[in-house]
Amino acid sequence: MIEAEKLKDISKEVANFYNRVHEVITFPNNSVQSYRATDIGDTYEDIIRDSSVTDSMKVLDAGCGLGAFASYLASTKNCDVTAITFSETEFSKAERVYGEKSTKGNLHYHHADFHFLKDNFSSNIFDMVMFLESFEHVYDKEKVLRDVLDILKPGGFLFIKYHFVLWKNAAGREDAFKKTLQSETDSMRIFTHLALHEYIKLTESIGFQVKLVKLPSINTDDYRSSNANVEVANSAIKNFNFTVPDFPVTQCYNTLLQKI
Ligand SMILES: C[S@@+](CC[C@H](N)C(=O)[O-])C[C@H]1O[C@@H](n2cnc3c(N)ncnc32)[C@H](O)[C@@H]1O
Incomplete structure (x- = not known):
């Protein structure tokens, strides 16, 4: 269990990082997701399909960025969407x-910290909680998963699109690999990584049932090679202290869990 004061400091640090990011980087379609297709609609439809989010659900978008997905969801489905970010x-x-x-549905944005969900929301109120490339910034994963379990209704769903660490692929290169991740975590404390097997063990131990683990069915090559992405990547490298490893360190998956 990490102390509340430490979590608050980290959340502020991450929020400031995103405030600064938006001063210097313009994200295509207002999406801060990196594992995406050029046509952002393909990415959103993939998330909607894999999460099985349906009309009339009450949904929390935790770490909503510039709010584009929440707006897309509320526009295409008759959902009640609450979207939170800690970046002003x-x-x-x-x-x-x-x-x-x-x-079509309801849409509300809130300035709130996902490390303190129970301070902001009552128990048993959401049908679905979503973290779309934001679970990377959850510093105390156990606490947040327990809080999510609490605010979900019985049988409610948790959808997490997350960059899992690829320990296996780094076989023989553990030192370089750990150094890369450690430098990211130490210098900015903004990304915290789990391997898939650690994630499954943790979520099951807390009371979730894993319903789906799947590669997103989208064409990411078209975005990676696009001018828009090259601009975003170059700007990130120029303005922030990013180390770009020459081997893959993470793989993004869509995961769906259910409160049992
Ligand atoms: C990679 S972006 C993804 C944004 C968004 N889900 C999207 O689809 O564009 C990660 C997001 O998590 C948010 N975030 C990070 N730490 C947070 C915290 N403690 N509470 C709420 N949001 C947070 C960041 O501000 C940022 O919006």
């Missing part, structure tokens, strides 16, 4: 760009 810049931009748009 993201919160105000999401409100400005999408807050007034008319949607």
Whole structure:
């Protein structure tokens, strides 16, 4: 269990990092997801398919970035969507760009920290909680998963699109691999990684049943080779202290869990 004060400090640090990111990087389609297709609609439809989110669900988008997915979901489905981010810049931009748009379902943005879900939400109220490339920033994964279990209704779902660490692929290169990840975690404390087997063990021990672990069915090559991505990547390398390893360190999967 990590102390609340430490979690608050880390959350502020990450929020400031994102505030600064948005000063210097413009994300295509306002999506801060990196494992995506050029056509962001393909990515969102893939998430909707794999999460089995349906009309009339009450959904929490935890770590919503600039709010684009939450708005897409509320526009295409008759859901009640609450979207949270701890970055002030993201919160105000999401409100400005999408807050007034008319949607099929309900849509609300909140400035809130996902490390303290129980301070913000009552027990048993959501049908679905989603972390879309934001679980990487959950520093105390056990606490947050327990809190998610609490705010989900019985039988509710947790969908996490997450970059899992590839220990196996790093066989023989553990030192370089650990150094790369450690430097990221130490210098910015913004990414914390789990391997898939660790994730399954942890989520099951907390009271979730794993329903799906799947590669997203999207064409990511078209985005990776696009000018838009090259611009985002170059800007990130120029403005932040990113180490770009010359071997794959993570693989993104869609995962669906159910509260049992
Ligand atoms: C890679 S971005 C993904 C954004 C978004 N899900 C999307 O689809 O564009 C990670 C997001 O997590 C948010 N985040 C990080 N730490 C957070 C915290 N403690 N509480 C709430 N949001 C947080 C960041 O501000 C950022 O919006």
